[in-house]
Amino acid sequence: MNAVTTSRYVAEYDTLAPTLPGQSLSWLQQLRKDALAKFSANGFPSPREEEWRYTNVSVLEKKLFAPSLNPSISQTDTEALKAQQLDDAWSIVLINGHFSAQHSRLDRLPAGVTVTSMAVALGETQKLASLLETHLGQVVKNNEHSLVAFNTAWFTDGVLVHVPAKQILAKPIQIVHIVTETDAMATMRNLIIVDGMAEAQVIETFVGTDNAYLTSAVTEVFVGSNAHLTLTKMQVESEKAYHFGGTYIKQAKDARFTHHNFAFGGLLARSDIHTDLDQASECELNGLYLGIKRQHIDNHTRINHLKPYAISREMYKGVLDDRAKGVFQGRVIVAEDAQKTDSQMNNRNLLLSDDAEADTKPQLEIYADDVKCGHGVTVGQLDEKSIFYLQSRSVDEETARNMLTFAFANEMVDKIKIKSLHDKVLEQVLVRFPQEGVEKDWL
Structure with missing residues (x-):
C-alpha cells in the first residue's frame, strides 16, 4: 500500500463528501463512513492478497484520479454515445459518473417499474430511500475488499432498477456508462431488484474516449423467488483506462440468473461476479475476454451454493495476443447443507502469441457429500x-x-x-x- 497516495485520496474526501448524494440519510452516511475507514486502513488491494495475486493495481496508488463534477458531453461524443445505445431498449446514461436525463431514453416504462438515477432515488421520495436502505450494501459488504469500500465511500451516482412482482419486461434496460474526461474517476453504485415471478434483461455498457481514467462500478442484484434476470456486461473502455467492476448477486428460492461478461477494453480491467444460490435456484455465468497489446484483463467469479438442489454452469473463454495477460479465478463453494448440488465450471484460453499469458485458477470447495461438481481448464494455441x-x-x-x-x-x-x-x-x-x-x- 502506498500510504502517501492513499492519504491523499482520504484527504480529498472531506472536500468531496458534501457533494455526494444522500447527505440527509444517516444510514448512508454511516455506510460511507465505515467504507472510508476500511479503505483508509487497507489502501488498494495488493498482490499479497490471494485473490489479487495475479493483478497489481499499484498504478492506482501512483496517480490521483479526481471525481468528475461535470456530466456534460460534447456534440462529437454525443454521436459516439448514440452509437452505443440499442434501439430496442430503454437506456439510462451516466456521463463521467453522473446521470444524464438529456441522453437517456426511458419513455413508456411499464407502470410500477423504476429505472432512475441513484442520486435522484436517494433524495426523491421516502419510498425509494427506504428501498435503498433495505438493499444497498446488503449483498456485498465493505470488507469484501478495499475497492468495494472505495466505491461505497466515493460513489457519485448510479442506477436503481426495480421490477415489481410478476412483471415481465418486453424489452431490455440498458445502462450506458461513458467517461469523457482525462484523469477522471467515475464511481457508480447500481442496484437491481427483480421481485418474485418477474423477468427482466439488463445490459451494462462501459465506453470512454481515448483518455486515461478510472471507472469503479459496483452492482448489487436481488433476484426474487421464481424470478429470472439476464444481465449482460460489455466493457469496451479506452486502451488507457483502468476499470473495476463488481457484480454481486443474491438469488432467492427457484430464482434463475444468467450473466454474460464481455471484457474487451481497458489497460487494466478487473471484473468480480459473485452469486449466492438458494434452494433449487439456477445460475449461468458466461464470459469472453479478449486481450491485445499490453492489456491486463482479470475475471474473478465466486458461486456460493448455500441450499440444496441448486444448479450452476460456468464457461469463460479468453483470447490473448501480443503481450496481453488474462486472468481467470473461478471458485465454487458448496455448503454443508447444499446437498444435490449440480455445478460445472470451465475455462478455455487461446494464446495467439508466444508473449501472451493466461493465469487460471479454478477452485472447488465442497462440504456436502451428495453433489455432482466438476471443472476443466485449457491453455494453448490453435490446433x-x-x-x-x-x-x-x-x-x-x-x-x-x-x-x-x-x-x-x-x-x-x-x-x-x-x-x-x-x-x-x-x-x-x-x-x-x-x-x-x-x-x-x-x-
Whole structure:
C-alpha cells in the first residue's frame, strides 16, 4: 500500500463528501463512513492478497484520479454515445459518473417499474430511500475488499432498477456508462431488484474516449423467488483506462440468473461476479475476454451454493495476443447443507502469441457429500491439425488461423439472444483481431 497516495485520496474526501448524494440519510452516511475507514486502513488491494495475486493495481496508488463534477458531453461524443445505445431498449446514461436525463431514453416504462438515477432515488421520495436502505450494501459488504469500500465511500451516482412482482419486461434496460474526461474517476453504485415471478434483461455498457481514467462500478442484484434476470456486461473502455467492476448477486428460492461478461477494453480491467444460490435456484455465468497489446484483463467469479438442489454452469473463454495477460479465478463453494448440488465450471484460453499469458485458477470447495461438481481448464494455441484440415480444403494458413480464432470466440457471442446486442459484441470482436478471410455473415 502506498500510504502517501492513499492519504491523499482520504484527504480529498472531506472536500468531496458534501457533494455526494444522500447527505440527509444517516444510514448512508454511516455506510460511507465505515467504507472510508476500511479503505483508509487497507489502501488498494495488493498482490499479497490471494485473490489479487495475479493483478497489481499499484498504478492506482501512483496517480490521483479526481471525481468528475461535470456530466456534460460534447456534440462529437454525443454521436459516439448514440452509437452505443440499442434501439430496442430503454437506456439510462451516466456521463463521467453522473446521470444524464438529456441522453437517456426511458419513455413508456411499464407502470410500477423504476429505472432512475441513484442520486435522484436517494433524495426523491421516502419510498425509494427506504428501498435503498433495505438493499444497498446488503449483498456485498465493505470488507469484501478495499475497492468495494472505495466505491461505497466515493460513489457519485448510479442506477436503481426495480421490477415489481410478476412483471415481465418486453424489452431490455440498458445502462450506458461513458467517461469523457482525462484523469477522471467515475464511481457508480447500481442496484437491481427483480421481485418474485418477474423477468427482466439488463445490459451494462462501459465506453470512454481515448483518455486515461478510472471507472469503479459496483452492482448489487436481488433476484426474487421464481424470478429470472439476464444481465449482460460489455466493457469496451479506452486502451488507457483502468476499470473495476463488481457484480454481486443474491438469488432467492427457484430464482434463475444468467450473466454474460464481455471484457474487451481497458489497460487494466478487473471484473468480480459473485452469486449466492438458494434452494433449487439456477445460475449461468458466461464470459469472453479478449486481450491485445499490453492489456491486463482479470475475471474473478465466486458461486456460493448455500441450499440444496441448486444448479450452476460456468464457461469463460479468453483470447490473448501480443503481450496481453488474462486472468481467470473461478471458485465454487458448496455448503454443508447444499446437498444435490449440480455445478460445472470451465475455462478455455487461446494464446495467439508466444508473449501472451493466461493465469487460471479454478477452485472447488465442497462440504456436502451428495453433489455432482466438476471443472476443466485449457491453455494453448490453435490446433495444428485443424489448421491443416482447412488448408487441405484450399484455405490459406492465415485465413485458417483467423477462422479458428473467431469460431473459438463466437461460441460465447452466440449465447446472446438480443440481436442488436449480439451485433454490437460481434463488432467489437471483429475489430480486435485480423479479419482477412473472415466474413461477418459467417459468424
